[in-house]
Amino acid sequence: MDTRRLHLLVELSRLGSMREVADAEGLTTSTVSQQLAALAKESGSTLLEPDGRRVRLTPAGRRLADHAVRILAAVEAARRDLDPSAEPSGTVRVAGFATAIRRALLPAIHDLRGTHPALRVELEEYEPLEAVRALADDRVDLALVYDYNLAPSSPGAPGDAHESVPLWTAPWGLGVPAGDHTDVADLDRFAEHVWIVNSRNTADEDAVRTLASLAGFTPAITHRIDNLDLVQELIADGHGVGLLPLGRTYRPGVQVLPLPEPGVLLRAYALTRPGRSTWPPLRAVLDRVVDR
Incomplete structure (x- = not known):
């Protein structure tokens, strides 16, 4: 042909x-x-x-x-x-969650602007399920997604319609109103609290339900919020507790407690359709994203 x-x-x-x-x-x-x-x-x-x-x-x-x-x-x-001097050029379409865009994609775009000026990146902020659907529909070339150790999605498993490259892991804790000065969250103390989960990704709720089950209770999930700033406001005002990344600075009135074992670990991945990661423009973006 x-x-x-x-x-x-x-x-x-x-x-x-x-x-x-x-x-x-x-x-x-x-x-x-x-x-x-x-x-x-x-x-x-x-x-x-x-x-x-x-x-x-x-x-x-x-x-x-x-x-x-x-x-x-x-x-x-x-x-x-x-011809090793060939220059990658073209448009690479990327869908990813906000943290991956800030942490990995934007620095990659900045680097590529200097090294490969003929390469253009289009990005969309999507939660993992949305990004995977866009990749399956061939609406994007690269999906930046995540799951949790307590709610694995097994990206790249045999039979999946994509290839997977691990990016990074990050521990999450329990966001609670400030004033609780314990070193580790005692989940029993929050069994009667309202819980907050993500509105656009089921992995967050799955992880919360698994944590609660290990502690012997069923969480009362009332609020489903995508924006972490809004989650902080709800927690600070006493409207619930929820998972937040450890090691960040949060607004007054919020503290994040480490969770008991097995804890919650966010795992980030880069997904591509089978065989496409060798396309030079996509390869150039993927290599820089993986390096972050």
Whole structure:
């Protein structure tokens, strides 16, 4: 199969319309259509189907697009081996949770601006389940996600539709109103309290329920809040307790107590679709994110 035609198919899967592919590639829409028709004939499959006034990939088209990414990545890797001065260029779409964006992605973008000016990064702030769905739908190229040791999501397990690279781990504790001066949270003391969990990610609630179960009670989960600043306000005003990262400075009225064993450990990961991590622009971003 012609690699140029495979490239156009991949771009159509990413951009969503022939006009956008034509504009991006400096071609006419008619040329793009003809090339994809020739690719369908080469493959012996129907790759496109009508979708209103546009077209969309058929299941066979999506499968071939996934194969095409691997094929083109291999071709590009070969070119890079022969031309080590080749410059990564293009747009890398990233979805991730706020801490990962601040801690890893923004410094990576800053570095890349100086080393690879032709490389562009688009980012969206998503919780893990949202980011994984965006990755599965091919709406992003890289997902920065997390789970907890007490609520594992097993990213990268056999059969998963992504590849996983560990980034970092961070201990979390129990955020309570200031004034409790114990060194470690005695969970029994908070059995009758209202608990606060994340509104957009179930791992937070799963970890809280596991902790409470180990301590012999069922938590009264009343508030579901995504923003950690708002969680702090609720805790400071006596409206509940909840998990917060250890080792940070918090607003007056809030303290974070270490948890008894096994504790809660946040684990951050970078996820990519199979075979795509060798795409040079994505590789450049991923290498810098992993280094943080």
